[in-house]
Amino acid sequence: MKGIIVAAGYGTRFLPVTKTIPKEMLPLVTIPSIQFIIDEFVNSGITDIVIISSRRKKMMEDYFDREVELESVFLREGKTRQLEAIEPPKANIAFVRQQKMMGTGHALLQVKEWIGKDACVVAYPDDLHMGNVPLAAQLIKTWELTGCSVMASMHESGDVSRYGVLSIAADGKHVNGIVEKPAPGKEPSHEVSIGRYLYAPEFFEHLAEGWALHVAEAEKAGKTPGEYFHVYALNKLMAAGKVVYCRTEGDRLDTGEPAGYLDAVLRYADTQPELRAVIDRFVKDRSK
Template identity: 60%
Template sequence: MKGVILAGGYGTRFLPVTKTIPKEMLPLVNKPAIAFIMEEFAAAGINEVLIISSRRKRSLEDYFDREVELEGVFSQEQKHDYLAQIAPERMQVYFTRQQKMMGTGHALMQAEAFVGSDPFVVAYPDDLHFGATPLAAQLVETFHITGKTVMAGLDNPPNLERYGVLSLADDNLHVTDIVEKPAPGTAPSRLASIGRYLYTPEIFGFLQEGWAKHLAESPESEYYHVYALKQLMSRGRVVQHTIEGERLDTGAPTGFLQAFLHVAAQDPELATVIREFAAGM
């Protein structure tokens, strides 16, 4: 099993900081957001990860590289706890760049050579998961049972109309359609799609097919993965897994703050600061 992280976006909702710092590198206390995805992947047994980034995100590559100067300083000073904190990932991490922001479908096409014949988990780094069983591991388990593409479903979220909502077959397992941002009262279910998928390699043929149609019809617009997903759905090749645990959306400042507080509250000293701040408001 391999992992792919889509990290090419501009992060405009966090300007001006994202003018120079990738959104994925914004820290939740002392750890960048993308590191939580990597930990989730590692806990699911994924040991090869491709990060699809863009020209402005060199710091992502630097973060997952060795920091030789600091290693030397900390080794000389016998600061082994610091050394552990800057140790590189034990998995193999690769990078490729999306030369132009052409949407998620185009980004996924960049992963075909890396994926080969393996199934792969795709993460959008805006979606962080906290729970006893890592979300990627939940999707992997469903794949081993079904052998099909797996979508992560969030049950009955607030503001359902902001999501792509899944339409399910009678077995409540197979996904037959996805409706983007349905009008109030028209959603086909209460199950929203979030940014975690497990794809089988068969998706690439449909991505290429959809890309050809896209170039013929609207080549200047972004190309999304929905066409390929719907082709798989029509063939009974997509199932859903309703996630267990807590999902936090860091794609906007409000959700990012919630995630920051969630992580900070795990540290007793920082939790005290939060309580004192809240009491003084």
């Protein structure tokens, strides 16, 4: 099993900081957002990981490398805790650049040969997970039981009109389709996609096939190909009855926009006793 993190976007919702700092490096207090995905993968047994980045994001490559100068200082001073804090993850992390921002489907095609014949978990660093069982581990367990590609989902009992909603087959396991932002009362279910996937190897063959059609249509119209997404390949798998869903346990943190990012910072801080005390003091002061 391999892991893919799609992290090539501009992060414009977080300007001006993302003018120079990749959004994926914005921290939840002291830990960059992308580190939470890496830790989740490693704790799920995934140690071969590729990060799809872009020219402006070399900082991520430096972050996951050794910091020899700091190591030397901390070793000399006997600072074990600091040494542990800067130790690179116990994983093989590679970087592939998407040279043109042409959509997530195009981004995933950049690592097709690297994936080879392996299944893979695909993550977007906007979506973090907190829980006893790592999210990737939950998807892997479902794949081992079914042999199918897996979509992570959560059950939303209320209004689902702002989500991609799963259409569930009669067997209650397979996914027939996804309805984006259905009108209230028109939703096919209350199972909503949370943007985390486990793909069987055949996904990438469909992805390449869809890209070829996408390019051919653009050329026929005398246009430059626009953004290409993973929908074609996913639809092919769903039509063949090869996609199931996994209702995930734990909390999803959506850091894709500033308000969600702040919420994630607070929720993470609330799990750390010394930081929870700061939140409690702030709330107490605000209530005066």
